[in-house]
Amino acid sequence: MLEEGVSPDGVSLASFLSMLAQYGNIKQGKEVHCYLIRNRFVQNSILISSLVNFYAKLRRIDYAERTLVQSTKVNVVAWSAMIGGLVRINDLHGALLLYKHMVCSGKKPTEKSLSIILKAIRGLRFLRFGSQIHGYVIKVRFQLDKFIQSGLIGMYAACGAPSHLCRRLFDQMVVKDLVAWTTMIVAHGLQGEGSATLRLFDEMQERGVCPDSATFASALSACSSSGLLYEGLKLFCSMIHKHGIRPTKEHYASLSCLIAKDRRIGEAYKEYERLGLNEDVGALESLLRACKVHGEIAYGEMARRRLLEIEPGNYSACRILADMYFAAGRWEDAQSLLRDSGNARVS
Template identity: 30%
Template sequence: MNSTEELCHSVLHNCKTIKTLKQIQALMCKAGLDTDRLLAGKLLLRCAVSISDALDYACRLLFQFPYPDVFMYNAIIRGLAESDTPQSSIFSFVEMRRRRSIGPPDSFSFAFILKAASNYGSLRAGIQLHCQTVRHGLDAHLFVGTTLVSMYAECGCPRSVKKVFEEISAPNVVAWNALLTACFRCSNVKGAVETFGRMPIRNLTSWNTMLAGYAKAGELQLAKMAFLEMPMKDDVSWSTMISGFAQNGCFYEALGFFRQLQRVGIRANDVSLTAVLSMCALAGAVEFGKILHGFMEKAGFLWIISVNNALMDTYSKCGSVGMARLIFERMPTNKSIVSWTTMIAGLAMHGHGKEAIQIFNDMEASGIIPDGISFISVLYACSHAGLIEEGCKYFSNMIEIYGVEPAIEHYGCMVDLYGRAGKLQMAYDFVCKMPISPTAIIWRTLLGACSIHGNVELAEKVKERLYELEPNNSGDHVLLSNIYAVAGKWKDVAAVRRSMSDQRIRKTPGWSVIEVDKIMYTFVAGEKGDKITEAAYEKLREIMSKLRVEGGYVPEVRTVLHDIEEEDKEDSVSRHSEKLAVAFGMAKLCEGSIIRIVKNLRVCRDCHRVMKLISKIYRLEIVIRDRSRFHSFKDGSCSCGDYW
């Protein structure tokens, strides 16, 4: 091996960009090494597997090489199998089989092509390839058999999984782990437990597979027991517990595992950090999010794009869109499309429609092509800011310029755009002309718009469509009852309530969450009993009295869903969960603190008016995240401009 050949082998091992790879290829050509099978194979492998944007170039190189071998084809099949279009690898496999000079496929060929069938969920292709492995005597090969187990699991065939595994003569721990994963993929938790008990040897991956499987199945107590029994744990174990509990809505437990992780001295990774940040975003825990932000900055995580994206999302969903914007502007220059879309979505949910559009335009100018999710975000921004012309333009551009096929979410944004603006007939006509069948969510969006604008006639039409799709949805019944109540049609209100009672449909209770001293407190509408709730009621009575005297407050009772006395109606609206949460925050937080609240339902008109008055009379800033957007109350006005 001469010095040039040694140099090519060495630099290929460390090659990370297509530009460098082309320079190495040029050197090989100049030195007459471009026909060297070993070097050409390594070049192809690096190109197809290790460099993200070089797969097409690798395919061209393969067809230019005069005498390709099985190794070269395997590299291409592997690269395509792991790409966004795994089915393309089938064509390369077929081409290899047609070129008889290459020789028969080996165990790697079948392992890679079976992985492709698994990745695009084609049972038909998987069975045909299984037959090919039998024909070539490789079906019982350890490597191939393990991939067959994974393929049948991914395609939902538990019987075939069991049969293939039993045909492996001496399964190793990797094969056992594949069977373990297959049980969880087929939703067979009991089978996974039995398999785990039968395993002759377990490694760390085995334990981590059990943790991940339990967490995905929602079996958190079993996950916790397995975690405690583990002989040793790595960062994957901890990340699995943190993300598993976070994704199942167990906020405090997820944070508890994160704190333990720090105490035992294991360095947190980007997976565990993004999981905890996601949970902070969900719960509106901005103070804990700030602590994590400081930790990440000190630990040097802020160069990771995904961590920055999670931080932006957390600050946006916790009501600090200014901080989210600051992180976005300080990010490395190679922002991903997720970064841009996260920032657009953050501005959109805060009602900053024009700023969101500017970011979208900047993204286009930077050379990043918007995808379907980007368009959902910008359409959402137009909808919540009342920018009808702009929304229609982006919907049109999405189809005509970028060739993005509208999904149900895009149609939903357009219905919301027309509906919020009061163009209810246009929204109804748009739904009727949609090329795909409207879902319950589409009709529910329109029903919500009818509720906002008090259109009883159209609401009844829409409700008929909803009854066909989801007859037992409590929210639909409540919306229709609300529309009747505002119109004073108490007989119709009674009929809807009676229907709910007969069908045993219960209204979703309203709840609100507030963070005080890094502890999350939850208030449920109308609930009484504990000391915390009683303290909130006591403060609320004081606040409401002051609002009446100094702000001329008169309760907005039109939306109360019962034909009851005015005094009872006033009492009903005064017990809404966001009022209790604000009162508790005012009693417990330091003077001048921003009160941040997360609510599961849409803010009602009365609560919206109360928040504006509180912000003016008490000189407070209140931020509420309801089901669809943010409301920032300051000096007697709201960021939504009363458009929500």
């Protein structure tokens, strides 16, 4: 465009910065910043917001802050982008202080800035300040915004508020999307209400909302907290076979925790065989780690044998079982296993 003698306007430059942020191109973004300074675009509030948002998304908070401070045309969008950047790098106290500074400077929070600051409050578990935000939301009639509603539910749940309060907010929502359902599932899980979590999970699907990976992770965590072994295993199996969702490390960690907390390793192993989970390498590794927690060597040996049948090159199973032998004082068995597996790590 520049080579052909066409000067870009503010809208095209803002769009270009947004694209550069998506690709993480910090070098070209700085070149655009220099172009804006040379051509006196730096007092354009839209472009200032785009620059702050660009740097914040790439976690260059130093550049974002400098841009914000040096400009006299800072709108609430730029403030929100900066606050969001601080939340993204987990500087939650900094985000809270900047939000207060924004309000004190006369800027009125928008739905976007409120939903962002609710994430910071949730992380810090500042219930009192969260309640103040809730009061402001009602005062300015933002309570029908689905992002704010989900943010309030998540904030109250993280702060330990009773689940019936979260449910009241949830029931007031006109549009309940997947984020809202998942947030409410998390709320029940944090209160140790596994059965309520599963009822809500079923209700969500009856309403035509399909769970995603995050929803299953939250539901599995709730089953683990409540000791719902069979329900958790069925849920895990449904995630794979019915919904076609590939388990992540988070799912496998919840599965291992579920079995370890329940302590019924033998029954878990039988359920594995019944549900076909003994064909899944990650699920078997989760079972093996649960065996390690409780020193269940016999079932650990069975899980390890099955793992090597499916994946002969998986020697992490041998190392886990060797650790179990060491813990039980079976030094020779541990050394023999490590030697046979080609990982003789004997201290």
